[in-house]
Amino acid sequence: MIYEGKSLNVTLLPNGIAELVFDAHGSVNKFDRQTVSELDEATQAIKSQSDVKGVLVRSNKSTFIVGADITEFTGLFDMAEEEVLTWVAKTSQVFDRFEDLPFPTISAINGFALGGGCEMTLACDLRVADTTAAIGLPEVKLGLMPGFGGTVRLPRLIGADNALEWMTTGRDRKAAKALAEGAVDAVVAPEKLRDAALSMLQDAIDGKFGWEARRAQKKAPLKLNKNESMMSFSTAKAMVFAQAGKHYPAPHAMVDTVANASRLDRDGALALENQGFTKLAKSDAAKAQVGIFLADQLVKSKGKKQAKASTKxxxxxxxxxxxxxxxxxxxxxxxxxxxxxxxxxxxxxxxxxxxxxxxxxxxxxxxxxxxxxxxxxxxxxxxxxxxxxxxxxxxxxxxxxxxxxxxxxxxxxxxxxxxxxxxxxxxxxxxxxxxxxxxxxxxxxxxxxxxxxxxxxxxxxxxxxxxxxxxxxxxxxxxxxxxxxxxxxxxxxxCPGFLVNRVLFPYFAGFSKLVMDGADFVAVDKVMEKIFGWPMGPAYLLDVVGMDTADHASSVMADGIPERMQKIDNDPVTLLYKSERLGQKNGKGFYNFSLDKRGRPAKVAADEAYALFAPHCADKRDFDADEIIARVMIPMANEAIRCLEEGIVGSAAEADMALLYGLGFPPFRGGVFRYIETMGLANFVALADKYADLGPIYQISDGVREMAASGKSYFSQSA
Structure with a gap:
């Protein structure tokens, strides 16, 4: 035994091949801090052995390595920027030291090799996968970018265009597609994986594969001339902006990092990756998206536990x-x-x-x-x-x-x-x-x-x-x-409306009050879609829900929670309902719905709606984006807080996932509680107090005021 740790071990086979096996406690292998440290120790132990001729890396689990241990990320985000940069630089250097071993290396990939697991395979000279393998860099889904060399090695292995498509979408590749794109060197049946990897590695040891040239390519600048570079990265930037928009910084950062690093060697390129990762790790979007991942894990865990108790x-x-x-x-x-x-x-x-x-x-x-x-x-x-x-x-x-x-x-x-x-x-x-x-x-x-x-x-x-x-x-x-x-x-x-509708209808009420105070519903929709990030603004969403449904539901809510949800006199929703403008279901509501010349759905703001509201609303005036957001979101946030305080929902994490899955709450904001905490509880209290005279839906509970004063978090309570 060359090395034995808690997460991996290394043994020397008779032919001089060191077999590095990931075998963590638990069902899967992850790159937590302990595993990274053990990988570095194992690398040093292998390097010190004079009789080692090559290294095989494989997993003893049904899957290779699922990535980094995301539960460690929340602590990471709380660190100072300099500390994050130091951590990611030291960690990526562990992979560099493995890559620099003075003999060929190969990874045998089974099941998932994602994130850090994929980056481990990229640090090897050769890769063979079995037919169960799925390989990818999904960090973008967490608001992050690869941090262990993925933005450096993958573009130099499969080309910048392919690599950016992998990284900016976060989609993994099945073994056959990974082979076609050059990310792996062979695909075999699961039962043949280890033998195939050993055979390929032996060929490399015997000089039948030019592994040194492969390694040199990964450590050199990208082979793109000036025109190729300009075309490749400008196209990538345009595609990313079209797909991700402005609210998700991670895919943009990846394109910029690969572009700026394209003329640098490995060390220079990795320094840029370290900086890019650090900047993203400290962003609100990453905190929100990692929060979603952890909340989703909590919801799934609870669901599985409850389902397991079923006897029917x-x-x-x-x-x-x-x-x-x-x-x-x-x-x-x-x-x-x-x-x-x-x-x-x-x-x-x-x-x-x-x-x-x-x-x-x-x-x-x-x-x-x-x-x-x-x-x-x-x-x-x-x-x-x-x-x-x-x-x-x-x-x-x-x-x-x-x-x-x-x-x-x-x-x-x-x-x-x-x-x-x-x-x-x-x-x-x-x-x-x-x-x-x-x-x-x-x-x-x-x-x-x-x-x-x-x-x-x-x-x-x-x-x-x-x-x-x-x-x-x-x-x-x-x-x-x-x-x-x-x-x-x-x-x-x-309770009336349960969770999702109970928090939705105060949002609608805030919108109705805003329109009655002179706001243009089109302008409100534009702010809530383009700036806040909802898939639909409140007027458009009401048209999709249907004015008959919304009016009926608001009556139920008013009966159930009269102290806050009494129906508003001359509510625009009720005015539309009484005028039989039901929304999409009959083609007329806040908007008129039709088909354009190409047969695609189209909507235009309805003059009839403006005329209907005019006698009951203040003169039209412009509201700035911050006020629009505050006036519709404070009521939703307040009601979500009350649902948690009353025990309607078990945790802030579950509430966030319910709004994400049930209403399409903007993922880059992480859910309503994550939105409140990103703002800061004290800032939220101050903002709500500013609008408290608008009515009970704007008035905060004693509970949130006390939490803000004592510096508590909704997520430490719901962990």
């Missing part, structure tokens, strides 16, 4: 109500392999539900993502019916009828009389109290909310709403079923 396997599902929503839910169940019965009271609705599923599948086929076999099996797994008798043996029922408590109550009561005693019953309500609906049932303990978002097949979130009498067993079953449907479950407690 959902083998069949029923959906009651076969409109757009019911059809979407039925599709989602069927496409993930759980047969579903779709029930309604009229054939037209059933046809609509089946057409919705067929339309989703048809679009997937046109894009090459759905096979004819999958389309057939999915549609065959959806059984339409007009009879309650068809649902008698299902394990899970999802009621998705009209958003009316009386209608839902009747349907739920009828449902309970026709299903098995152990069947779980859910309501896909967006705002109506689960405790109220539970009164319709003889067994409220087997009932909960299961709130899907529209369009179901695209929106990842499902809010699972626990009522007062809902059992843990019921929640576990529904969480397991949600995961089986390919969705992300977040469990919340019952």
């Amino acid at each position: 396997d959902v083998k069949s599902t029923a959906v009651l109500g076969a409109g757009i929503m019911g059809g979407g839910i039925a599709y989602q169940s069927a496409v993930k392999g759980t047969p579903v019965i779709m029930k309604d009271i009229n054939q037209g609705a059933l046809d609509l539900g089946l057409n919705e599923a067929a339309k989703i599948l048809g679009k997937g086929m046109s894009r090459g993502k759905v096979t004819p076999a999958l389309m057939a099996s999915t549609l065959n797994s959806i059984v339409p019916t007009l009879e309650y008798s068809a649902i008698k043996d299902v394990d899970l029922v999802i009621e998705a009828v009209v958003e009316n408590p009386k209608v839902k109550g009747i349907v739920l009561k009828e449902t309970e009389q026709h299903v098995a005693d152990d069947a779980v019953i859910c309501s896909n309500t967006s705002t109506i109290s689960i405790n109220q609906l539970a009164k319709s049932l003889d067994k409220p303990e087997r009932f909960c909310g299961m709130h899907f978002f529209n369009p179901v097949h695209k929106m990842p979130l499902v809010e699972i709403i626990r009522g007062e009498k809902t059992t843990d067993a019921t929640i576990a079953t529904v969480v397991a079923a949600t995961l089986k449907m390919g969705k992300t479950p977040i469990v919340v407690n019952d």
